[in-house]
Amino acid sequence: MAVHLKGVRYVLFVGAIVGVIGAALYPIVLKPMMGVDEYKNIRKQVSGSASKQ
Numbered sequence: 001m002a003v004h005l006k007g008v009r010y011v012l013f014v015g016a017i018v019g020v021i022g023a024a025l026y027p028i029v030l031k032p033m034m035g036v037d038e039y040k041n042i043r044k045q046v047s048g049s050a051s052k053q
Helices: 008-034 036-052
Strands: none
Touching (some): 008 036
């Protein structure tokens, strides 16, 4: 049983899909780009421990 979305309901449905995708991608894509210092420190620690082995 298919429901045909028109007008405001269609916009809300598409907006919800885009919002869920955006919320899922935020910590993966955008947060590392905005907080570079934290990831630089992690990178230094990892590369330092890898060179010791």
